[in-house]
Structures are given as C-alpha cells and as structure tokens.
Amino acid sequence: MPRLSVWFIRTALLYLACGFSLGGLLLWNKGLPIHPDIWRLLPAHMEFLLLGWTLQLVIGVAYWILPRFRSERSKSELVWLTFGLLNVGIWFVAIGGFMRALPLVQLTGRLLETAAIVAFVIHAWLRVKPAGQ
C-alpha cells in the first residue's frame, strides 16, 4: 500500500472513531437527555462520517488500486493537496457548524473540500482506463 494511501485510510479510521463517538453521544442524549447543546455536534458528526470516513477511505483505496501508468501514479502531488485541503475543510465545516454564529467558516470549509476533490479528480481521471493502456 503506498504511503499516501496509508495516510488517507488511517485518517479515515480516526474520523470513523470520532464520528461514531459524536454519534453515540448524540443518540444517548436523544434517549436520555444530558444537555441540549450536544445537538450542536450534529454537523461535525455528519461531516466526520460522510467526508472524513467514507469519502476519504474511498480516495485512499482508489489511489492505491486504480490502474497506474507503468509503475507510476502520476501527479501524486495533487493527491497530497487533496489530503491537506480535505482535512482542513472538514474541520472548518465541523467547527463552523458547532459555532452557529460563523456561517463563513462553514462556507470556507466547503470551498476547501471542493478544491480537494477537484484536485483528486484531475489525478484520478486518467487512471480510469482499460487494461493495457
């Protein structure tokens, strides 16, 4: 497994742990209320699991598994950029969602996430090819 995939997949597992922890707290609070402000964690729960866990795992495995050009994975620097932008973006969205008075923070997070995915698509597009090419 290439190093960049290790980074993506381990980070995805950490988001799974965090997202499940927030989700567990939210669900417990739903059944046996602890504090109403716990609901402010819902955006972070969703972001951690949808983008932090699911999307990031897919990117990590795709970077590893998609066909290569000879033995190279070209434009890997784009995928490092994806890693950085995506993870910073996730935290911007999570924190912005928690601090409801800061909508620009969430918007910034979404912009970073979008830029991250565009970078990955540029890398991955050419790797989606028939065998032998």
Next chain:
Amino acid sequence: MPFITRLFIKTALFCLVVALLCGLLIGLQPLLDMPLWLVGLTPVYFHLFMVGWVTQIIVGVAYWMFPKQSKANPRGSDTLAWITYVLLNSGLLLRTIAEPARIVQTGQLWGWLLAASALLQWVGGLAFVANTWPRIKER
C-alpha cells in the same frame, strides 16, 4: 471469502433493502395518510443506509481484502471482528425499534433502548478501528 465477510456483506445488503423500504414508507406517509410514527423512521433510514449498508460492507470487504497483519495472524482478531458484527447490528436493531416507538409511546424504556443502541454501535465501531489499524501499512 471468509465466513464473517459473507455475513457482513449479506447483512449489509439486507440493511440496504430495509433502509430503502423505510425511505419508501416515509415518502408515502403524507400521501396516504399513514400512521404518524412512520416519521420516526427518518433517522432509522439514514443510519440503516450509512451504518448498516455503507459502513458494514466496507467493514466486511476490508476484513477480507486489506493487507495482511502478519503471516501468523493475517486478518487480525476474529474476536474483534465478531464483536464488531454483533454490536453494530444489535445497536442498529434497537434503534430501528426504539426511534418510531418513542413517538407513539411515552415512557423511559425507549430512551434507555436508544442509549443502549448508542453504546453498542460506538463500541462496535471502535472494535473495527482497533482491528483494522495494524493492517494499514506501507509496503
């Protein structure tokens, strides 16, 4: 394909069907004037889809396909894998029952079942992370 992977994937497929049926019922509720408790299925729909289907099929395939942990212990701990399966699915089942039930019935039982569901799914998820982490390594 290991037995537990087959179990994870078949259970994931079952959760997918049930999730979509929940979605169908939620969509039909206002159109056919069906019982109000069906609205309680909305979080059940999301979580049967994201946890029961998406996460569970990932867990099953990852257990099968990820790099070997070692020659002696290629897939890590079978016990942790079983713990993941039992706790995730029992937690989801409790949620499926308790979420709509608490809309039509007051009483603390459903609250306690939701709390139990939270704990079961949380521990199940952490068991998967603990079992998978050592297999994610550079070659």
